[in-house]
Amino acid sequence: MNFDDKSYKEKKVISIGTVRELTGLSERQIRYYEERKLIFPARTASGIRKYSFLDVERLVDIANQIEDGVQTYEIRQQWKKKEKQKEDWKKQMLKGQLQAHFKNYDGK
Template identity: 85%
Template sequence: MKPEDSASIKEKKVISIGTVRELTGLSERQIRYYEERKLIFPARSGSGIRKYSFSDVERLMDIANQMEEGVQTHEIRREWKKKEKASEDWKKQMLKGQIQAHFKNNKQ
């Protein structure tokens, strides 16, 4: 298996809410609440059944740990948005550097 395959497997939305409940120890009500608060984004099957990924399970565990520490859902969402923006900015800088290096090397 290639490294990129494991990343795509981790993101596949194939896990039912019942299995997520068993894996995380959270109730279905808690899981749905985190979805309502825009902290988790399950896929929906044609019949409307929620499907989660392994990444979603990890995220739910992180949410539960932070909630136990007294962090509010809006604070969790704000921090994740900051991290996502920083990651996007970093990717843009890397791409910009690669493009500049490519054109610099081709001119020589």
């Protein structure tokens, strides 16, 4: 059986109680970080929050930054900046691939 790291880490299957145990954060803290738009748990039909392993990693990172005095707003801004940089990089890579492809296609 071949497990894709990305797929199992992204699956929203972990309860808030387990996340609490894994991170050492209280349920109140976890919910607060959700309110501050730092994590995005899935919801079951009955409204129960479900988290992924990536959410757990992100919560540990948040807790460490908060402990270092970083505000939630600053954390969110840092992540937005990183995401934009990642998107810009992907666009540049795609642009380069397209240019190389069409250059070769035209025979130039």
